[in-house]
Amino acid sequence: xxxxxxxxxxxxxxxxxxxxxxxxxxxxxxxxxxxxxxxxxxxxxxxxxxxxxxxxxxxxxxxxxxxxxxxxxxxxxxxxxxxxxxxxxxxxxxxxxxxxxxxxxxxxxxxxxxxxxxxxxxxxxxxxxxxxxxxxxxxxxxxxxxxxxxxxxxxxxxxxxxxxxxxxxxxxxxxxxxxxxxxxxxxxxxxxxxxxxxxxxxxxxxxxxxxxxxxxxxxxxxxxxxxxxxxxxxxxxxxxxxxxxxxxxxxxxxxxxxxxxxxxxxxxxxxxxxxxxxxxxxxxxxxxxxxxxxxxxxxxxxxxxxxxxxxxxxxxxxxxxxxxxxxxxxxxxxxxxxxxxxxxxxxxxxxxxx
Numbered sequence: 001x002x003x004x005x006x007x008x009x010x011x012x013x014x015x016x017x018x019x020x021x022x023x024x025x026x027x028x029x030x031x032x033x034x035x036x037x038x039x040x041x042x043x044x045x046x047x048x049x050x051x052x053x054x055x056x057x058x059x060x061x062x063x064x065x066x067x068x069x070x071x072x073x074x075x076x077x078x079x080x081x082x083x084x085x086x087x088x089x090x091x092x093x094x095x096x097x098x099x100x101x102x103x104x105x106x107x108x109x110x111x112x113x114x115x116x117x118x119x120x121x122x123x124x125x126x127x128x129x130x131x132x133x134x135x136x137x138x139x140x141x142x143x144x145x146x147x148x149x150x151x152x153x154x155x156x157x158x159x160x161x162x163x164x165x166x167x168x169x170x171x172x173x174x175x176x177x178x179x180x181x182x183x184x185x186x187x188x189x190x191x192x193x194x195x196x197x198x199x200x201x202x203x204x205x206x207x208x209x210x211x212x213x214x215x216x217x218x219x220x221x222x223x224x225x226x227x228x229x230x231x232x233x234x235x236x237x238x239x240x241x242x243x244x245x246x247x248x249x250x251x252x253x254x255x256x257x258x259x260x261x262x263x264x265x266x267x268x269x270x271x272x273x274x275x276x277x278x279x280x281x282x283x284x285x286x287x288x289x290x291x292x293x294x295x296x297x298x299x300x301x302x303x304x305x306x307x308x309x310x311x312x313x314x315x316x317x318x319x320x321x322x323x324x325x326x327x328x329x330x331x332x333x334x335x336x337x338x339x340x341x342x343x344x345x346x347x348x349x350x351x352x353x354x
Contacts, residue, residue: 003116004124008240010135011103013209024131025217032218032283033220036249044243044252045069047261049126050080053176066177067184070263075243077258078177078231083169088257090162092235095293097156098137109137109151118151122204133217141167142201163203165346167295171201174229174297177261186272192270196228197259200298208240208282208290217281219290227264227298232258235291244279266298 009025012018047069051062098106098141111118119137137153140146141163175196179189208219208268219240227234232241234254241260242249253259268277 001351003111003120003122004127005111006124006131006290008103008106008119008135009133010099010207010209013211014103015217018210018212021211021213021217024129025133026213026345027130027216027218029215031216032049035312036251043250045073045076045216046255046258047076047078048080049078049082049176052180053082061296063180063184066180070181070184070275073243074243074263074276075252075280076261077255078173078261079255079258081173081259083166083173083259086256087162087165087169088233090158091166091233091293094156094159094162095205095235095291098153098159098205099135099291101155105155106153110152111138111151115148117148128214131210132220133211133220134282135209137164137205140200140202141186143198151251167201167203170231170295171199171297173259174201174231174295175199178229178267178297181267181275182263185274187225192228195270195299196297199300200227200296202296202298205292205293206282206291208238208284210287210289213285214284214286215249217284220283222281224263224277224279225262225296226266227296228266228270229264229297231295231297232260232262232264233293235293236289238285240282240284240290241292242281242283244281249281264296264298 045065045068047066048062052066066076079345082326108120109119111120115136116122117140119135121134121136122138124131140152149160152163178192178196182189182192183289206220211217222244239251241252241254243252243262244250252260262280263275263277266278267275282290307353
């Protein structure tokens with residue numbers, strides 16, 4: 001899979017002031033606004049990682065909250081995690097500094113034909129496709145031999161070393177969460193953990209420029225992530241992430257220092273629908289830029305059994321085809337088709353009544 005080259009939105013805004021929006025970025029009003037529930041920000045579940053894993057939860061209350069969040073929401077915010085503050089702040093600073101570099105410098109790390117990694121945009125497959133109002137840097141980080149360091153910026157000078165530390169710390173958090181989820185589902189901890197040994201991890205660093213016509217563009221089109229688990233770090237103070245719940249778009253207000261965690265399509269498959277992946281999108285601000293970084297965690301390339309090796313209740317038939325996930329492009333993080341098209345493709349044919 002590859003992505004066609006498109007102009008940098010950041011450079012376009014810098015050159016024109018952003019007053020005029022090219023037609024490829026304009027969306028119908030209903031696609032951008034929809035129904036927004038502005039009263040629901042505080043409802044996103046908050047999970048305390050320290051209580052969850054450091055035996056400060058003898059009655060299992062935090063574990064039960066995690067289980068409920070995965071079943072009922074598919075999203076939660078993780079506080080008191082184990083990633084050192086200096087690593088988090090260093091990652092934020094390096095991402096901000098990268099996107100502040102001159103356009104010609106950033107182009108040194110641009111995507112190449114046939115590649116998704118690098119600076120540019122993902123899943124642009126045709127010349128007339130509607131585009132998101134964003135630039136991004138996409139990189140593979142785990143396992144280490146999958147890294148293509150020619151796409152890893154050497155400016156700022158600490159970018160590579162900081163991402164290396166951040167990658168390892170987030171992989172540990174993701175693996176711990178998945179092990180706890182397996183336990184909550186009544187499975188052996190290794191049921192999911194063995195699929196994550198030398199599992200895939202990739203990063204998408206996002207820059208959403210301000211737009212004077214913010215009500216006519218979208219920063220990131222509605223989709224669900226195709227991987228197992230995603231951890232998102234808000235880099236600056238500007239909000240924009242929204243999740244779809246009960247037919248409305250619910251704004252997510254990040255808790256300072258927290259990771260926003262969401263269930264991916266693969267985990268929905270692996271749990272046979274007990275945990276649900278949720279559609280989400282990003283809207284842009286009319287006056288300020290927004291930056292974030294998403295870390296996508298996927299199984300290793302041998303994990304092709306899907307729900308057949310996962311979680312079923314009683315004699316319940318599996319819903320998903322556990323075919324080769326990587327062949328479906330699912331190890332990338334989010335899905336080119338939008339919505340939950342990956343899960344639709346992976347559903348088993350329904351049995352006839354006869």
